[in-house]
Amino acid sequence: MDDILWIGSALGALFGLLHGVWLFRLQAARPGSGQRAKGIYYGIWAFILWTLFGAYVLIFWLLGLIGSSIARLKPRRSSA
Amino acid sequence: MESAKRVGIIGAGVAGLATAKTLLAEGHDCTLFERGDRLGGVWADGYSNFGAQVPKELYQFPDWSLPESAADFTPGPILQTYLEDYADHFGIRPHIRLRTKVLSLTQRAEGWTVSTEGPEGPIEEDFDLVVAATGLYSETPNLPSLPGQEAFQGEVLHSAQVKTRAPLEKRRVVVVGYGKSATDIALEAAAVADEVHLVFREAHWPVPPLLAGILPFKWGMLSRMTGALFTPYLRPSPVARWMHGLGKPLVWIFWRLVELLLYFQCRLGTKIAQGRTLVPDTPVEIDCFGESTMLPRPALYRLIREGRIAAHRAEIAAFTPDGVTLSDGDHLAVDRVVFATGWTSDYGYLPQAVQKTLGEDDDGFYLYRHMLHPDLPNLVFIGRAATILSILTYCLQARWLAELLAGRHSLPGREAMQSEIAALKAWKRSWMPFSPARGARLLLHMLYYHDELLRDFGADPLRKRGWLAPFKELLAPYQPSDYRAIVAGDWEAEEGRARA
Numbered sequence: 001m002d003d004i005l006w007i008g009s010a011l012g013a014l015f016g017l018l019h020g021v022w023l024f025r026l027q028a029a030r031p032g033s034g035q036r037a038k039g040i041y042y043g044i045w046a047f048i049l050w051t052l053f054g055a056y057v058l059i060f061w062l063l064g065l066i067g068s069s070i071a072r073l074k075p076r077r078s079s080a
Numbered sequence: 081m082e083s084a085k086r087v088g089i090i091g092a093g094v095a096g097l098a099t100a101k102t103l104l105a106e107g108h109d110c111t112l113f114e115r116g117d118r119l120g121g122v123w124a125d126g127y128s129n130f131g132a133q134v135p136k137e138l139y140q141f142p143d144w145s146l147p148e149s150a151a152d153f154t155p156g157p158i159l160q161t162y163l164e165d166y167a168d169h170f171g172i173r174p175h176i177r178l179r180t181k182v183l184s185l186t187q188r189a190e191g192w193t194v195s196t197e198g199p200e201g202p203i204e205e206d207f208d209l210v211v212a213a214t215g216l217y218s219e220t221p222n223l224p225s226l227p228g229q230e231a232f233q234g235e236v237l238h239s240a241q242v243k244t245r246a247p248l249e250k251r252r253v254v255v256v257g258y259g260k261s262a263t264d265i266a267l268e269a270a271a272v273a274d275e276v277h278l279v280f281r282e283a284h285w286p287v288p289p290l291l292a293g294i295l296p297f298k299w300g301m302l303s304r305m306t307g308a309l310f311t312p313y314l315r316p317s318p319v320a321r322w323m324h325g326l327g328k329p330l331v332w333i334f335w336r337l338v339e340l341l342l343y344f345q346c347r348l349g350t351k352i353a354q355g356r357t358l359v360p361d362t363p364v365e366i367d368c369f370g371e372s373t374m375l376p377r378p379a380l381y382r383l384i385r386e387g388r389i390a391a392h393r394a395e396i397a398a399f400t401p402d403g404v405t406l407s408d409g410d411h412l413a414v415d416r417v418v419f420a421t422g423w424t425s426d427y428g429y430l431p432q433a434v435q436k437t438l439g440e441d442d443d444g445f446y447l448y449r450h451m452l453h454p455d456l457p458n459l460v461f462i463g464r465a466a467t468i469l470s471i472l473t474y475c476l477q478a479r480w481l482a483e484l485l486a487g488r489h490s491l492p493g494r495e496a497m498q499s500e501i502a503a504l505k506a507w508k509r510s511w512m513p514f515s516p517a518r519g520a521r522l523l524l525h526m527l528y529y530h531d532e533l534l535r536d537f538g539a540d541p542l543r544k545r546g547w548l549a550p551f552k553e554l555l556a557p558y559q560p561s562d563y564r565a566i567v568a569g570d571w572e573a574e575e576g577r578a579r580a
Contacts, residue, residue, distance in 0.1 A: 015322075030540060032540075032575040042549075042550045057330065060329075060333055061329050061330050063333055064328075064330050064331075064332045064333030067332065067333055068332040068333070071332075071336075
């Protein structure tokens with residue numbers, strides 16, 4: 001369990017960093033005062049949230065992977 | 081476009097009023113043509129007990145709130161009064177010509193000539209710009225033609241003809257359809273009729289007002305986080321691309337959990353006619369972009385469970401003198417059949433050549449930003465975008481148009497607009513369920529569409545405020561109040577910029 005928490009948090013931190021940088025760049029490119037500060041603030045939030053919930057995201061991802069693989073073996077519904 | 085000053089607006093419903101208010105405030109000379117004898121469009125007249133299908137904070141103008149006393153899921157007559165008040169408050173009423181039908185439009189070198197027939201007889205007027213604000217559908221009911229109908233001894237009605245419960249009282253009623261009007265009329269019938277049948281081809285996933293009985297549905301549907309889990313919008317962000325690539329199992333499990341919640345909350349496993357159930361065939365994340373987005377009144381599923389409304393997952397195969405025969409073989413002895421099957425789409429006032437330019441595809445025509453066609457300058461469609469927050473969408477479209485007319489943003493070239501339309505068409509057709517109005521359908525992708533409009537005229541699409549804004553951007557629902565400054569036209573001060 002500890003391993004999952006560590007791995008999930010580490011992956012979360014990595015994704016959070018990438019997401020944060022993307023958010024900063026997006027916001028900083030906007031005209032007007034204070035956009036860079038806003039970008040940094042949003043970037044930090046993205047980093048923290050991903051790091052905090054990274055383990056949960058990983059667990060859901062694994063459950064989804066198992067569930068969707070099983071569902072693929074037994075197709076039952078149409079898609080558009 | 082920048083020189084357009086005389087604006088003819090066809091339709092004085094929500095879209096027409098929002099456009100007039102915005103353009104009048106920018107100094108344009110607007111004339112609204114309304115064929116009905118009062119403003120309000122669909123809210124001026126409706127079936128028995130009709131009303132909004134979302135809570136009131138989601139269905140109101142961002143800069144003109146519904147009265148405190150107005151009920152949630154606001155009834156139609158209250159919305160009508162609200163629109164009348166809006167027209168008076170913003171000085172729109174003197175610009176409206178009631179009982180005036182637009183007969184045709186003729187293209188001029190710089191604008192359009194509008195031919196109308198009203199109380200003062202036929203008139204022709206020139207406008208620099210025409211806004212078609214007549215919505216997605218016409219006033220012609222979409223009524224299927226079925227064998228044996230002439231021999232049927234009961235009465236066949238369209239939902240629009242059920243103005244009160246009287247035609248349903250002490251009758252054996254079949255309601256055809258599974259959208260908002262069908263389920264509303266089935267509930268009306270259940271209150272007074274002897275027998276009620278609801279006949280529908282396909283079941284749809286319902287969206288209850290409170291998810292799990294506690295969480296208002298807007299928190300589950302209208303946030304950026306949920307938005308990222310739907311099929312990615314045209315040109316998705318890197319985050320959405322990741323979610324739907326490497327993160328696909330996350331998206332899968334999220335929607336299966338949503339389906340599980342809806343299954344148990346609405347008890348969709350309830351057995352209906354022929355031993356079938358109310359569980360839809362299409363996954364929820366696709367189904368919610370279909371023709372019927374289900375936000376039923378809570379009593380619907382209870383009455384189906386109790387047998388007060390008999391549900392049939394079939395279609396009418398034929399009429400018989402004493403009722404209808406269904407495609408599953410059942411025969412229903414009834415004396416009222418109500419088709420709640422919507423309306424046809426009709427822009428009959430547009431010349432044939434214009435209609436041809438717009439396109440004659442089965443799924444409706446596609447426009448640049450859901451508003452413009454590159455080969456039809458000075459003709460703008462406002463209100464031809466189906467979203468969950470339609471008033472907000474129309475207000476933002478009107479703001480986008482006002483900014484365009486003021487020269488604060490500009491259109492890309494003809495080729496770029498055409499390529500954008502082609503991309504939109506290919507994207508929708510690649511996954512969105514067919515509907516005659518697919519070209520105009522955005523529904524839960526509206527957040528991305530709103531972002532697109534705002535970015536076009538240079539406003540910040542991130543509208544949440546306060547120190548928790550990033551958290552709210554992720555989880556809190558987007559609603560009209562978030563766009564108050566945009567719609568009022570004073571967002572630049574808020575962003576620390578001077579208005580151009």
